[in-house]
Amino acid sequence: MIYTITFNPALDYIVRVDDFNLGGVNRTSYEEVYAGGKGINVSTVLNNLEIESVALGCIAGFTGDEIERRVKSKGVHTDFIKLNNGMSRINVKLKSKEESEINGRGPYISKEELNELFSKLEAIKEGDFLVLAGSIPNTLPKNIYETIMERLNLKKVKFIxxxxxxxxxxxxxxxxxxxxxxxxxxxELFNIEIKEDDKIIYYAKKLQEMGAENVLVSRASKGAIFIKSNGEVMKSVAPKGEVKNSVGAGDSMVAGFIAGYLKNKDLEEAFKMGVATGSASAFSEDLAKKELIEKLLNEII
Incomplete structure (x- = not known):
C-alpha cells in the first residue's frame, strides 16, 4: 500500500485576475477551490492513475471538513486526524501577469494528536511506500519527518x-x-547557485553520498535529471505544451514515479512516467489525468 502524509493541508483558492491592480478593486475572470497539500496531491494523482493510496494527515475546523469531503469525492481513501482546535488553512493562489501566493499558517497539533497519527502509522508494512511531502506547521518539532522514519526504519518501508x-x-x-x-x-540545500546540468548532477550525487537512494531533480519546463541508485544519470526534456498550472506539478511527478515503478520495478520507466505525469499537471487546469499522462508518456525520450 502507498501512504501519504500531509501535515498542513489547505483549501487552495485559485483566482485569475487578468490585470491585477495592487491596492485597487479587482474582479476575477476565473476561480476554483481545491483540496491542497503535497501528500494529498500525490494521492489524488495516484487515484487518477487507478492506484490506491491512503491519505494521512491532520485537519481542523470547517475547512478541514471541506478538505476531507473534497479528497473523498476524488475517490481517495482518507484517514485524517481531526484536531480539536483551530482550522485548516486557506491558501490564495493569484494568477495574473505574475503568479502570487498567500499561504495560511495552519492549526496547532498537540502531542496527543501527533501520537494518534503515530498509532495509525503502525499499520504500515514492509515494502509499503510512505510519502512525506511539504511543509509542517510551526507548532510541530522540526525533526518530525526524522522521527517518523526512525520509528518505521526497521520495517523496510520505501520512504519518498x-x-x-x-x-x-x-x-x-x-x-x-x-x-x-x-x-x-x-x-538552497548547498547555498550555491546551481543551473548547469553538470552541477545538478554533482550535487544530486552529494545527496546520494549523504544517504538518498535515488535522486530526482525537477527543472520545470527544462524537464528533469534522475540519478539512479547505481549512480547512472538520466535526463529528460519536458514534453511540449501550454503551461496552465504550476501548482502540483512536482507532486504529480512523485505520483507518476511511484506508478511507473510499481509496474515492473524499473527505475527508468518510473522516471519517464514521473516526467510525463508532472507535465500533464502543468498542462492542465487541475491535476493530471490518466489520458493526458499516457499521451505525453509517448513523447518522453
Missing part, C-alpha cells in the same frame, strides 16, 4: 521525501528510496 532544507537533510541518514528536490531547492 519531497521537502526542503533541514526537513530533507535530516532524513537522509535513513536512506529514503527517493527524494525529489527541484533545482532551486537543490541550490
Amino acid at each position: 521525501v519531497d521537502a526542503t532544507g533541514e526537513l530533507l537533510l535530516n532524513v537522509l541518514k535513513y536512506k529514503p528510496f527517493l527524494i525529489k528536490p527541484n533545482h532551486h531547492e537543490l541550490s
Whole structure:
C-alpha cells in the first residue's frame, strides 16, 4: 500500500485576475477551490492513475471538513486526524501577469494528536511506500519527518521525501528510496547557485553520498535529471505544451514515479512516467489525468 502524509493541508483558492491592480478593486475572470497539500496531491494523482493510496494527515475546523469531503469525492481513501482546535488553512493562489501566493499558517497539533497519527502509522508494512511531502506547521518539532522514519526504519518501508532544507537533510541518514528536490531547492540545500546540468548532477550525487537512494531533480519546463541508485544519470526534456498550472506539478511527478515503478520495478520507466505525469499537471487546469499522462508518456525520450 502507498501512504501519504500531509501535515498542513489547505483549501487552495485559485483566482485569475487578468490585470491585477495592487491596492485597487479587482474582479476575477476565473476561480476554483481545491483540496491542497503535497501528500494529498500525490494521492489524488495516484487515484487518477487507478492506484490506491491512503491519505494521512491532520485537519481542523470547517475547512478541514471541506478538505476531507473534497479528497473523498476524488475517490481517495482518507484517514485524517481531526484536531480539536483551530482550522485548516486557506491558501490564495493569484494568477495574473505574475503568479502570487498567500499561504495560511495552519492549526496547532498537540502531542496527543501527533501520537494518534503515530498509532495509525503502525499499520504500515514492509515494502509499503510512505510519502512525506511539504511543509509542517510551526507548532510541530522540526525533526518530525526524522522521527517518523526512525520509528518505521526497521520495517523496510520505501520512504519518498519531497521537502526542503533541514526537513530533507535530516532524513537522509535513513536512506529514503527517493527524494525529489527541484533545482532551486537543490541550490538552497548547498547555498550555491546551481543551473548547469553538470552541477545538478554533482550535487544530486552529494545527496546520494549523504544517504538518498535515488535522486530526482525537477527543472520545470527544462524537464528533469534522475540519478539512479547505481549512480547512472538520466535526463529528460519536458514534453511540449501550454503551461496552465504550476501548482502540483512536482507532486504529480512523485505520483507518476511511484506508478511507473510499481509496474515492473524499473527505475527508468518510473522516471519517464514521473516526467510525463508532472507535465500533464502543468498542462492542465487541475491535476493530471490518466489520458493526458499516457499521451505525453509517448513523447518522453
